[in-house]
Amino acid sequence: MRFATYNIEWFANLFDRNDNLIVNDSWSGRLNITKAQQVEAIAKVLTAVDADAFMIVEAPNTGRTQDTIRALLNFAEAFDLRTSHAAMGFANETHQELALLYDPDVMTVRHDPIAGDDTAPRFDDVFRIDLDIDATEDRVLFSKPPMELAVKTRSGVHLRLIGAHLKSKAPHGAETRDEAIRISIANRRKQLAQAVWLSRRISQHIAVGEHVILLGDLNDGPGLDEFENLFGRSSVEILLQTGLFDPHAGQVNPIPSTARFDLDNGQHLEALLDYIMVSEDLRARRPVWRIWHPFKDEKCRAMTDLHQALLTASDHFPVSLDIEL
Numbered sequence: 001m002r003f004a005t006y007n008i009e010w011f012a013n014l015f016d017r018n019d020n021l022i023v024n025d026s027w028s029g030r031l032n033i034t035k036a037q038q039v040e041a042i043a044k045v046l047t048a049v050d051a052d053a054f055m056i057v058e059a060p061n062t063g064r065t066q067d068t069i070r071a072l073l074n075f076a077e078a079f080d081l082r083t084s085h086a087a088m089g090f091a092n093e094t095h096q097e098l099a100l101l102y103d104p105d106v107m108t109v110r111h112d113p114i115a116g117d118d119t120a121p122r123f124d125d126v127f128r129i130d131l132d133i134d135a136t137e138d139r140v141l142f143s144k145p146p147m148e149l150a151v152k153t154r155s156g157v158h159l160r161l162i163g164a165h166l167k168s169k170a171p172h173g174a175e176t177r178d179e180a181i182r183i184s185i186a187n188r189r190k191q192l193a194q195a196v197w198l199s200r201r202i203s204q205h206i207a208v209g210e211h212v213i214l215l216g217d218l219n220d221g222p223g224l225d226e227f228e229n230l231f232g233r234s235s236v237e238i239l240l241q242t243g244l245f246d247p248h249a250g251q252v253n254p255i256p257s258t259a260r261f262d263l264d265n266g267q268h269l270e271a272l273l274d275y276i277m278v279s280e281d282l283r284a285r286r287p288v289w290r291i292w293h294p295f296k297d298e299k300c301r302a303m304t305d306l307h308q309a310l311l312t313a314s315d316h317f318p319v320s321l322d323i324e325l
Contacts, residue, residue, distance in 0.1 A: 001106065001153065001325045004051035005163075005215040005274055007259070007316035012061040012095045014039055019060065019071040021078055031262065033312055041312035043079040046101075048306050049292060049318050053102035053109075053151075054083060055163045055215040057274075057316075060099075062091040068099050076101065087111055089147030089163070090124045098147045098163045098216070105154070109161075112150035120200035123148070127197040140193040143167065146216075148201075157325045160205045164198060164216035166235055167191040191220060195235035202242045202279075212279040214244060217316065219273055236275070244277035247289055248319075258291055259316045276321040285324045292318040 010029025014022055021039060028038040046054065060071035072086040081101075087109045088099040102109055113122050121127060123145040128137050147163040167190050195218075205212050220235040236249050248256045249272075257270035278287055294300050294310040294317065301307055310317055 002049075002051040002320055002322050003053050003055070003161075003213060003215065003276060004049050004318050004320040005055040005057065005217070005276055006045070006049075006318040007057035007165075007217045007274060007314060008042060009058060009314040009316065010038075011042070011056070011058050015060050015066065015071045015074075017065045019066055019074055021074060030312075030315075037312055041309040042314070043075075043081075044305060044309035045292070045313050045318060046081060046083070047079065048303075048309075049320055051083070051320055052106045053100055053161075054318075055161075056099045056101055057163070057165050057217045058096040059088070060097065061095040062088070062097055063095075068097045072099055072101050085109070087149060089113065089149075090145040092142075092144050094143055096144060096165065098144060098165055100147070100149060100161070100163065107154065108152045110150050111147065113148050114201065114204075116201060116204065120197060120204060123197075123201070127193065129193050129196065138193070140190060140197065142194060142197075146198060153325045155325060158211065159325070160210045160212045162198075162202065162212065162214045164214060164218065166194050166198075166216075166218050166220065168219045191235050192238065195220075195238040199238050199242045202239070202244065206243055206279050210279075211282055212244070213282070213321070214239065214275070214277040217274050239277060243280045245280065245283060246275045246277045248272060248291065249275065249277075254296075256291055257293065257296070258319055261315055274316055274319050276319050278321070278323070282323065287321055287323040290320045290322075292320065
């Protein structure tokens with residue numbers, strides 16, 4: 001069985017207010033790429049990866065007239081994808097939803113948020129924690145609440161699938177260096193709190209014997225920025241300490257990357273942001289991970305159409321997990 005996570009940049013821009021695909025020569029949210037070009041590229045990537053389930057990060061919007069699931073099903077129907085069903089968790093206000101696109105012949109899926117307790121409340125609730133050890137309780141919210149799914153495979157295996165998109169550390173809106181530093185530190189503090197919250201929920205699932213797979217964009221990794229030393233560990237390390245595993249998280253030679261961002265000077269910044277982490281009990285089921293990187297994956301580099309589609313579709317690349325379930 002193959003699971004994948006894919007952050008699709010500005011996916012919401014490709015649908016009108018009634019969730020119909022916009023396939024024309026108007027500009028998409030991606031630089032110098034039309035909506036038609038991005039739509040075609042996304043379809044090529046999803047078809048090539050051919051996962052049984054895709055965790056879509058930055059999925060189309062749910063709002064007054066829009067509906068994430070309807071938009072994804074319209075996309076799947078337009079390109080005859082076998083992942084013809086979709087599920088989502090709590091809608092948010094960012095126009096970047098979390099949703100699962102999946103093959104109904106392979107699995108059944110339902111949103112199953114757990115109430116938890118005061119130490120790990122439900123993801124649409126409030127998490128109380130002292131972020132800066134000042135004896136003052138901070139109230140933390142998820143701008144994009146993680147999605148907890150109960151999954152049953154065709155063979156009868158039950159899984160707890162959690163999709164996540166943690167807080168970005170980028171200092172958006174900063175106008176001075178000092179302001180950028182202040183915002184970066186505040187964002188990292190909030191991101192770490194979200195990771196602690198998520199790790200406690202995962203630990204509770206593991207403690208009762210559930211198979212757990214965490215997929216998504218964690219916006220973090222060991223050694224990713226200079227502010228990590230202020231807090232001693234990254235969000236990824238917090239999550240790994242629950243007993244989860246992803247081989248890319250500890251790989252140093254070569255350093256993997258799942259995202260490629262254009263810089264103003266014509267250069268590119270690469271980063272490891274996207275993960276599929278599995279609980280220890282699933283490591284006995286022969287898991288194999290793959291980052292569909294257009295330059296670092298030999299098969300993606302050799303297939304001209306797929307190579308270009310990966311660069312056109314998003315600034316992130318899919319991560320897949322093949323596992324015997």
